[in-house]
Amino acid sequence: MSEVKNVLSLHGISKFFPGVKALDNVSFDIRPGEVHALVGENGAGKSTLMKILAGLYNPDQGNIIHQDKHVKIRNPLEARTRGILLIHQELSLSPELSVAENIYLGAWPTNFFGVLKKRKLNKDSLIALSAMGCDFGPKVRVGSLSIAKRQMVEIARAQAFNANVVIFDEPTASLTDTEKEQLFNTIRELKARDVGIVYISHKMDEIFEIADRITVLRDGTVQGTVHTKDTNINLITKMMIGRELNTFFTRANSEIGSEVLRVEKLCRKGEFENVSFSIKSGEVLGLYGLIGAGRSEVAETIFGVRKADSGKIAWMEKEINFPTPRQAIDMGLCLAPESRKEQGLVLNMSGKNNVTLPHLVKYSNYTVMDWRRELATFEKYREVLDIKTTGADQEVVQLSGGNQQKFVLAKWLCNEPDLLILDEPTRGIDVGSKSAIHALIAGLAEQGLAVIVISSEMPEVLGVSHRILTMSEGRLNGEFSGMEMTESNLINAVSQHLEQTA
Amino acid sequence: MKQTLVKITTEWLMRNHIWAFLFLVVIFFTFASPYFLSINNLSNVLTQSAFIGILAIGMTLVMINGEIDLSVGAILAVSVALSIGLQNSGLGIWTSVMLALFSGAMLGFLNGSLIALSGINSFIITLGGLIGIRGLVFVYTGGDALIVKDFSYTEYPEIYLGPFSITAIIFLSLIAFFQWFLTSTKHGREAYAIGDNAEAAYDAGILVKRHVVINFTICGFLAAISGILLSMRLGTAEPQAGRIWELWTIIAVVLGGTRLTGGYGSMLKTLGGVLTLAVVQNGLRLMNTPNYVELIVMGAVLILALGLDRLFTSKTRENV
Amino acid sequence: MIGEKALKGFFKRNGLLLAFAFFLAVTALNAPAFLTVGNILDVLRQVSIVGTIAIGVTFVVITGRFDLSVGSGLTLLTVIVVDQNNIVGPLGAIIMAIFGGLMVGVWNGLLIGYLKFNALIVTLAMLSLLQGLTLWYSGGANVNVHNAQTTWYAFFGRGDLFxxxxxxxxxxxxxxxxxxxxxxxxxxxxxxxxxxxxxxSKFSGINAPKIVLFAYIISGFATACAAIIMGSRVMGAQSTIGQGYELNVLAGIILGGTSLLGGSGSIWRTIVGVAMLGFIQNALLLMGFPYYIQWLVTWVVIILAVWIDLAAKRGKILT
Structure with missing residues (x-):
């Protein structure tokens, strides 16, 4: 009883990416039979740490001690043979293979000729499945199972490979309440068999329900590790945010004008329902919610990339039909989407061409592109936004995340929009670019622009917005302004909704 | 119990809609032509389908892997030319056949190795193969057709087991073997995992590159088998043998329901696709339609197959 | 002193052109007829048909798609333009061929752009369909322009300008x-x-299906132009006249360095690629090799070209 033994511990782990220190001297340990939650804002380093544990990244500095031995986890296979298993947020199963085959993927029992020993495979899998109380057999095709059941298949791997450490990455993101209970029971069973569990989640209520200890990460460093029974949501949130608000952020000191956009009872089946709000010129409206709450979907529907099922939309106090992206851009409604690389930029195009891509008509005479005007715009925004690039022809794929994000902004700012929707504008970029973008948002609002900032980073939303809407499970469930804009109010709003409906 | 049976049947039909389609086609031609539904004719259809069919087996394997092989027609021509050319130059029949099979496998191995080593898209590598391997045939034959000297060679296809020709039996046995291969061996099951998500398969410890090389080798070997059967049947080696057969093969496989994107498909689907293709060709000829109708119908059917596949995929997705 | 690294980089980037230049030099030494104005014009005349189609297909390939139907499109349109010369006269025939080419493009483009069907399969189906239409139109018979010696239609395939x-x-x-x-x-x-x-593109307000549709229409139009040249040059056509052209077109585009994944490429690269293939084939013939050796060489050249290109790009990302 003198000391608690760790199944896995990390000492002084650091990981660098070009321009960013993702992890800085992080130490972290997991004991057998405990659930250790890992919390932090987006970009705090949780996913990097998780990927190091699972062998997807190698640390630049530091040691990993697994079952009293110094080890290196060079690849996912090595992690698995050591008994360290990652349950992905996006599941990594092959739909055409059976449950049993997926459980033992890459480690199938075969005879000398490479023929599968199906009976053994199915028998072993059945043991793993029944230990978890699954109601489906090992021979079922995974493609015919629901998402929750597929997740069970992944967890069954832990059983099958006799895992000693299991990492869950946002496991409840796509589960119903009953399925969540089932998952928690499974986790408790793993716990009872002395498996060490790392639980990564944004949802505070879940963490306080299931975790024994909580480690808080912020900006790549550990803020502390505490026992769940010694703490509460507010303390954890403080640790996550850490800094004094308002010192980092500049809120626009702008004149609020007339209404720019009003949305009424916007619905899209399976994604969100009854979303109503409005925004005025000069206003910065924060939209806070967890990933998967339907925030991006709402933005994309207003912008016209997705089609609304029902609802009304009014632009400049006049009711209009739902626009196509083209119409939205032309009337001055712009969306800087969530994923820079997949939605925001054409990576192998030059910076100049990316900036003018949505405005080809504007930058051409009789369909012929006017490169002088294009270049003038490029140079203007390169200076305004302080973009570091070698020139107009450099492909944006070669730039850092922060500079890429500035190109996304330039792409919309040169349209001089009336309403700019920014979806996660500072995700995955360095601190310097972050504050530059926050200052820019304030500046734009002061010039009379309406700005919607969608973010899952609470300090960002609190710091830049005049008014905040919270969203959870496809519904708007709170509106805060002035003194009501506090961390605890926002957290309560996004996590209490579950209990109200249950 | 009854309901689950219905459910299972519908799910099977959703996944193997080609068989329902084949059934409709057969019904149609039974009424359209009195000659169609006779043992003799059907046995003929089966024999004729075997050549494309054997190519399609290899193609299915490669496609489940998420790759494509455009060179199968050319490899077939190599094996046709070698099996006849070598025995004419004095080697025994079976030695020639073995050498032809070996060279087919080697050409497949070459394709697969180039893809694995270079990381170039298999479409480009095998497009090159389609042009170049055909060139090899011309180099070997000098551009002329070879005619078999020992006519006993052309008598092998005349062996029948009931209504089944030896060619058809070989085709069906290969289908059965490779269906088993896909469902029951480690290699076969890995193909699905790789085709669905090569990166995840690699992370799980599957040797993706070696797997690709093996599949292309098998595909080349099967093309050679098809070539030998063809050479026995024709007794001549045209250097243009099997020209654009790779296209018909792809059509048959896609018609069956195997997806070009990988991770989905089976030999039974391919069998359905091959038979449908052969029945349509045969039926239209029995109806004395001009040959262009066949080409137009095949084009239309292929587009229809894409439409059906889209319909069924979106259905199954909704079920999840 | 030029840095060794820079020199290496130069060879890596232009290795293909250098190898080609070396090949030309060797050929010129072995076959004096090769580097004559007459021969060069001959080669260019030969590659012009593949080249014209390849210009159109390049648009399709840059959108990240394929067009395998151009070979049988060329056949059908050549048969039509030749046969209609005798019926409605050259002008009418040319208009019909162009209209036909546009229609093929519209069909491909609608199915691939708007319905998002797989381009490989749709154009394969179109290949089969067009072959069928050709046989239906001609009944498999050869067609000829009756007044081949006198018609102004000869200008497109046989004429000279400066x-x-x-x-x-x-x-x-x-x-x-x-x-x-x-x-x-x-x-x-x-x-x-x-x-x-x-x-x-979608998030930037670009109507991607429309762009894809137009790319296929351009491809169809280019095929029609090539058919007009072909018909004029041969003054006849049979149902196999365009066989295999889709492969030559793709080979030329790939050799030019346009990525089949889409998003990069250029017209002059395509023309250079097609011309390179033409010169290689011509040189091999002049050096006395049988015609089929050109296929072997094409095979090797394509794979080497793409491999070198890929290696160079990987190198670029690493440094």
């Missing part, structure tokens, strides 16, 4: 126009954008 064959002019002028459209216009920019990242 000492250069008209088909070469068509290739060059068509190439220049296409290059301008691709590099300097709104449409061209959209083509690159759709091939580079379709989702981003």
């Amino acid at each position: 000492g250069v064959p008209v088909p070469v002019w068509i290739l060059l002028v068509g190439g220049a126009i296409a290059s301008f459209a691709l590099m300097k216009t709104r449409f061209g920019r959209s083509v690159f954008s759709v091939g580079g990242n379709e989702t981003t």
Whole structure:
């Protein structure tokens, strides 16, 4: 009883990416039979740490001690043979293979000729499945199972490979309440068999329900590790945010004008329902919610990339039909989407061409592109936004995340929009670019622009917005302004909704 | 119990809609032509389908892997030319056949190795193969057709087991073997995992590159088998043998329901696709339609197959 | 002193052109007839048909898609333009061929752009369909232009302008126009954008299905132009006249260095690629090799070209 033994511990782990220190001297340990939650804002380093544990990244500095031995986890296979298993947020199963085959993927029992020993495979899998109380057999095709059941298949791997450490990455993101209970029971069973569990989640209520200890990460460093029974949501949130608000952020000191956009009872089946709000010129409206709450979907529907099922939309106090992206851009409604690389930029195009891509008509005479005007715009925004690039022809794929994000902004700012929707504008970029973008948002609002900032980073939303809407499970469930804009109010709003409906 | 049976049947039909389609086609031609539904004719259809069919087996394997092989027609021509050319130059029949099979496998191995080593898209590598391997045939034959000297060679296809020709039996046995291969061996099951998500398969410890090389080798070997059967049947080696057969093969496989994107498909689907293709060709000829109708119908059917596949995929997705 | 690294980089980037130059030099030494104006014009005349089609297909490939139907499209349109010469006269025949080419493009484009069907399969189906239509139209018989010696239609395939064959002019002028459209216009920019990242294009208000449709229409139009040249040159056609052209077109495009993944490429690269293939084939013939050796060489050249290109790009990302 003198000391608690760790199944896995990390000492002084650091990981660098070009321009960013993702992890800085992080130490972290997991004991057998405990659930250790890992919390932090987006970009705090949780996913990097998780990927190091699972062998997807190698640390630049530091040691990993697994079952009293110094080890290196060079690849996912090595992690698995050591008994360290990652349950992905996006599941990594092959739909055409059976449950049993997926459980033992890459480690199938075969005879000398490479023929599968199906009976053994199915028998072993059945043991793993029944230990978890699954109601489906090992021979079922995974493609015919629901998402929750597929997740069970992944967890069954832990059983099958006799895992000693299991990492869950946002496991409840796509589960119903009953399925969540089932998952928690499974986790408790793993716990009872002395498996060490790392639980990564944004949802505070879940963490306080299931975790024994909580480690808080912020900006790549550990803020502390505490026992769940010694703490509460507010303390954890403080640790996550850490800094004094308002010192980092500049809120626009702008004149609020007339209404720019009003949305009424916007619905899209399976994604969100009854979303109503409005925004005025000069206003910065924060939209806070967890990933998967339907925030991006709402933005994309207003912008016209997705089609609304029902609802009304009014632009400049006049009711209009739902626009196509083209119409939205032309009337001055712009969306800087969530994923820079997949939605925001054409990576192998030059910076100049990316900036003018949505405005080809504007930058051409009789369909012929006017490169002088294009270049003038490029140079203007390169200076305004302080973009570091070698020139107009450099492909944006070669730039850092922060500079890429500035190109996304330039792409919309040169349209001089009336309403700019920014979806996660500072995700995955360095601190310097972050504050530059926050200052820019304030500046734009002061010039009379309406700005919607969608973010899952609470300090960002609190710091830049005049008014905040919270969203959870496809519904708007709170509106805060002035003194009501506090961390605890926002957290309560996004996590209490579950209990109200249950 | 009854309901689950219905459910299972519908799910099977959703996944193997080609068989329902084949059934409709057969019904149609039974009424359209009195000659169609006779043992003799059907046995003929089966024999004729075997050549494309054997190519399609290899193609299915490669496609489940998420790759494509455009060179199968050319490899077939190599094996046709070698099996006849070598025995004419004095080697025994079976030695020639073995050498032809070996060279087919080697050409497949070459394709697969180039893809694995270079990381170039298999479409480009095998497009090159389609042009170049055909060139090899011309180099070997000098551009002329070879005619078999020992006519006993052309008598092998005349062996029948009931209504089944030896060619058809070989085709069906290969289908059965490779269906088993896909469902029951480690290699076969890995193909699905790789085709669905090569990166995840690699992370799980599957040797993706070696797997690709093996599949292309098998595909080349099967093309050679098809070539030998063809050479026995024709007794001549045209250097243009099997020209654009790779296209018909792809059509048959896609018609069956195997997806070009990988991770989905089976030999039974391919069998359905091959038979449908052969029945349509045969039926239209029995109806004395001009040959262009066949080409137009095949084009239309292929587009229809894409439409059906889209319909069924979106259905199954909704079920999840 | 030029840095060793820079020199290596130069060889890596231009290795293909250097190898080609070396090949030309060797050929010129072995076959004096090779580097004569007459022979060069001959080669260009020969590549002009493949080249004209390849210009159109390049648009399709830059959007990240394929067109395998151009070979049988060429056959059908050549048969039509030749046969209709005797019925409605050259002008009518040319208009019909162009109309036919546009229709093929519209069909491909609607199915691939708007219904999002797999381009490989749709154009394969179109290949089969067009072959069928050709046989239906001609009944498998050869067709000829009856007044081949007197018609002005001969201008497109057999004529000369300032000492250069008209088909070469068509290739060059068509190439220049296409290059301008691709590099300097709104449409061209959209083509690159759709091939580079379709989702981003959608988020930027670009109508991707429409762009894809137009790319296929251009491909169909280019095929029709090639058919007009072909018919004029041969003054006849049979149902196999365009067989295998889709492969030559793709080979030329790949050799030129346009990525089949879409988002990059250029018209002049395509023309260079097609011309390179033409010169290699011509050189091999002049050196006394049988015609089929050119296929073996094409095989090796394509794979080497793409491999070198890929290796060079990987190198670029690493440094």
